[in-house]
Amino acid sequence: MSDLSLNARKTGQEKHPVVSTAEFRDYYALLKPRVMSLVVFTGAVGYLVAPMTNHPILGIIALFALALGAGAAGAFNMVYERDRDALMQRTKNRPLPMGLMHPADALAFSTILGGIALVLMWMAAGVLAAGILAFSIFFYAVVYTMWLKPTTPQNIVIGGAAGAFPPMIGWVAATGALSWDSVVLFGIIFFWTPPHFWALALFSKNDYAAADFPMLPNTHGTEVTKKHILAYSLLLFPLGCIPYFIGTVAEIYLVAAIVLGGRFAHLAWKLKVSSDMQDARKLFGFSILYLFSLFGALLVDKYAFLLWSTLQ
């Protein structure tokens, strides 16, 4: 690494560098790899749980396109929020607030990546999957990042839709059509997103205040946020069970949905009656485990059932 990039990494002072000192890993960081892993995982589950008609090779390319699309949206988000990111502890070490690359480079990277993602998705999975991917990128970049996030404390409620599309895209990539099963998977992530982000906003309250984002704990206080978290957690419990009742999956999933949904609601209740912010961290951590486990249970159930049917 050069001295210049070392300086930029140390000080974080250079906002628009004359010389871009960005390395490969900085462009990789623009893609928000952790968010991308969740997108790819839920998209892959949507693909694998659906009654597949598309060839698996094309499915893998469609999931790759989904990952690129998510990365493009994440990169755009980082370009637009670079000034506010510099004010938050959680985000101040991102490549743009650190001054490691010019925003125009990051914007070009995001735009080209988004274009490649859409073309690949269209070729591998058809126009419907590409259309939903295009809408989800637009929703995240424009509706959520540019409009809702800086203006309303309900930002994450509506904006959560952007993160809920991947299993639907996976489903459409596998079957070529939408179905109620995919709408339910969308709904699970849509109702999971607010309690997940509000738990984060509770223990990052000062951070969000510094960046002047109107998150619910900052605008309406801690108690109102805890009530909202509990309400959404209680809604999530029955919603998580619906894939069983509409016949997408069977009993293995139902047991997992009841146990995980019950624990989610229990942690939300504990947070509601507690004054310890550690409970918010616990709920935030569990919410990630919840989503991975619930979608993992969809896969286990589907393939255990297939294996059982084959052995019979």
Next chain:
Amino acid sequence: MTPEEQSLYQARQKRKNVAVALAIVGFVALIFVITMFKFLVLT
């Protein structure tokens, strides 16, 4: 721009050009592979 920055800039620019060229070739190759796959395997 200092001479040190100038040479660093040129080196970065060269790397960026190579990366962009590789991305274009990779993208075109992938489109070609998908088209051939659909044409030869799926039809």
